[in-house]
Amino acid sequence: MEHVSKIRQCIKVATQGFIGREQLAELIILAAIAQEHLLVIGPPGTAKSAVVRRMAKIMNGNYFEYLLGRFTEPSELFGTVNLKKLREGTVETDTQGMLPEAEIAFLDEVFLGSTAILNTLLGILNERKFRRGHTQISCPLKICIGASNSLPQDEELVAFADRFLIHLFIDPVTDNFIEDMLVGGWQAEFTDVDSLSSLTELSAISDNLKNVNLDNIISFYADAIRLLRQNGIILSDRRVVKTLKLIAAAALINGRFEAQKQDIWPLYYVLPTLDMQQRGQEILNDFFTLSNNSQLFYATELATQQPNARLQRLIEQANNCLNNGGVRIEHVLREIDANYTIDTLPEPLKQLRTQLIKLIV
Numbered sequence: 001m002e003h004v005s006k007i008r009q010c011i012k013v014a015t016q017g018f019i020g021r022e023q024l025a026e027l028i029i030l031a032a033i034a035q036e037h038l039l040v041i042g043p044p045g046t047a048k049s050a051v052v053r054r055m056a057k058i059m060n061g062n063y064f065e066y067l068l069g070r071f072t073e074p075s076e077l078f079g080t081v082n083l084k085k086l087r088e089g090t091v092e093t094d095t096q097g098m099l100p101e102a103e104i105a106f107l108d109e110v111f112l113g114s115t116a117i118l119n120t121l122l123g124i125l126n127e128r129k130f131r132r133g134h135t136q137i138s139c140p141l142k143i144c145i146g147a148s149n150s151l152p153q154d155e156e157l158v159a160f161a162d163r164f165l166i167h168l169f170i171d172p173v174t175d176n177f178i179e180d181m182l183v184g185g186w187q188a189e190f191t192d193v194d195s196l197s198s199l200t201e202l203s204a205i206s207d208n209l210k211n212v213n214l215d216n217i218i219s220f221y222a223d224a225i226r227l228l229r230q231n232g233i234i235l236s237d238r239r240v241v242k243t244l245k246l247i248a249a250a251a252l253i254n255g256r257f258e259a260q261k262q263d264i265w266p267l268y269y270v271l272p273t274l275d276m277q278q279r280g281q282e283i284l285n286d287f288f289t290l291s292n293n294s295q296l297f298y299a300t301e302l303a304t305q306q307p308n309a310r311l312q313r314l315i316e317q318a319n320n321c322l323n324n325g326g327v328r329i330e331h332v333l334r335e336i337d338a339n340y341t342i343d344t345l346p347e348p349l350k351q352l353r354t355q356l357i358k359l360i361v
Contacts, residue, residue, distance in 0.1 A: 004205065004255055007295045014054040017188025018047045019173050019181045022298035027269065028055045030296060031166050032104075032143040033206045033252065034245040037125055039110075039164035040147045041274075046170050048147050052106045054193050059202065061142065064102035068112045077107075078120060078132060091133030100130035103142050110146035111157050118160050125163045142203070151273060165242050166269045169277070205252050212248035213258040220261055221247070224287045231283050233276050243270045253295050265291040268303035281305060307339040311346060314339070318352035322359070329356050 007029055014025045024040060028051075031038045040048050049065075056063040066077055075081070079098040081091060095101050107113075113121065123129050128139045146164055161167075173181040225240055246266035251259040264287060271277045281288070281303070288304035297312035314336055321329045336345070336353050345353070 004253055004295065006201065007253060010055070010058045011295075013193050014051060014058055016191055017184035017186075018051055019177050019184050021047050021051045021170070023302050024048070024051050024168060024170065025055055026296040026299040027166055027168055028052070028143065028145065029202070030246060030249050030253070030266065030299070031145075032059070032202050034165075034209065034249040035142055035206055036165040036242065036245060037144045037146065037163065038166045038168065039161060040145060040168050040170065041149070041151055042147075042170035043149055043172065046172055048170070049106065049108060050188070052145050052147075056104045056106070057193055059104060061103035062101060062140070063104045063106075064097075064099045065106040065108070066099070067108040068110060068117070070112055070114075072113060072117065074114070074116050074120060074132075077113075077117060078130065081133070091135075093130075093132045093135040095130065095135070095137065100124065100137060100139050103140050105141060105144040106147070107144065108147045109149075111148050111152045111161070115156075118157075122160070122163065142206075162236065162239070162272065165239065165246070166266070167272050167277075168269060169274045206249075208252055208257065209245060209248045211257055212251050214244060214248065217247065217259045217261060217264060220287070221264060221267075224264065224267060224284055227283060227287075228271075228280060231279070233271065233280055233283070235270065235272075239270050239272075243267055246270070250293055250296070254293050260290075261287075262290040262292050262308075264288070265293070265300050265303045265309070269299075307344075310335075310339055311349065315349055315352060318349070318356055322352070322355055329360055332356065333360075 011022060011025045011029065015021050027038055042048060053065070066072075077099045079093045079095040079100070082094050099105055120130070120132065123131055124139050124141060125144055128141055130137050130139050144164075152158055152161060221244070225235070228235065243266060246269075247259050247263050250263040250266055251257070254263065267284070268277055268281060268288075271280045288306055289308065291300055291304040291306055291309050292311060293300045293309075294312055297309065297316075301309040301313060303309075314332065317328070317332050318336075321332055333353065333356055336349060340346070340349070
C-alpha cells in the first residue's frame with residue numbers, strides 16, 4: 001500500500017513544535033480515511049486550530065474554517081442567498097468558497113451554533129448533502145473537525161455531538177515538558193509547511209475500506225462491547241457499527257487488508273465522555289494488550305497505555321536521539337527500561353538501546 005508511506009512524515013511535519021499534539025494529527029488521518037468526523041475538547045490555547053490548519057495544508061484539500069458564536073448567521077457558513085435568483089422567485093444559495101464545498105472543515109466552538117445552523121450541519125455531516133431553499137447539492141466533505149472547550153449538557157447538543165464519531169480530550173502541556181514547549185513553540189512561530197500528501201491519496205486508502213476483512217475481529221469486538229455494557233457503558237448501535245470503519249482504517253494504515261485484534265484500539269476514542277474513556281480503558285485492558293499501529297502510535301498508546309503500543313514511538317524517539325543527538329537520551333533509556341525487561345525487549349529496540357548507551361558512556 002504505497003500511499004501509507006507518507007502518513008508518518010505528514011504527522012511529524014504537522015506537529016513540529018507542538019508538544020503532545022501527535023494524537024490530534026493522527027486521529028485526523030484516521031478519521032479522514034474512515035470519512036468520519038472528529039470532536040476535540042480542550043481549553044483555549046492548546047494548539048488545536050494550529051495543528052488542524054497544518055494538517056489541512058499538508059493534506060492539500062479544499063479547506064473551510066470558522067469560529068462560531070451565538071450570533072453567527074447561517075450565511076456565514078453556508079453562503080448568501082443569490083439575490084438575482086431571489087428576484088426571479090427562487091431561493092438559491094451561493095456556496096462558492098463556503099462549507100458545502102469544503103473537503104476539510106474546522107468549526108471552532110461548534111456548539112455555539114444556532115438551531116438553524118446545527119440542523120443544516122447535520123445533513124452535511126451525516127449525508128454529505130446541503131439543502132437550503134431550492135439549493136440541494138452533494139458535498140465533497142471528507143472530514144469535519146469540531147472543537148469546543150467542553151462537552152455540552154443540553155440534550156439536543158449532546159445528540160449533535162454524537163455525530164462526531166471520534167472524541168479527543170486534550171490538556172495543556174504538563175510541567176515536565178514546559179521547556180520542550182517553549183523551544184518547540186518558538187520554532188513553530190517561524191515554521192511553514194508545504195503539501196506533502198493529498199486527499200486523493202487518502203481517498204485511495206479510504207476506497208479500500210470495503211475490502212478489509214473483518215471476520216477475525218467480529219467476535220472479539222462484540223465481546224468488548226458486551227463487557228462495556230456489563231460495566232454500565234452503553235454506546236448507541238450507530239456508534240458501535242461505525243467503529244468498524246475506524247478499525248478497518250487502522251488495519252489499512254498498518255498495511256493490511258485484514259483487521260486483527262491489534263486494530264481494536266479506536267474503540268477508546270468512540271467512548272463519548274472523558275469519564276467513559278478513563279473507565280473504558282481500564283475495563284478493556286485485556287482487549288488492548290496487543291494494540292499497536294506502525295503509523296498512528298501516539299494515538300494507540302494514549303488509548304491503551306500498553307507496552308506493545310509504545311514500541312513504535314520509542315523506536316522513533318531513539319532514532320531521533322541517534323540522528324540528532326538531543327538531550328533526552330537518558331529519558332528515552334529510562335522509558336525503555338521501565339516498559340521492558342531484557343527478556344521482553346523487542347530486538348529492534350534492543351539494538352537501539354545499545355547504541356544510545358554508547359552515546360552517554
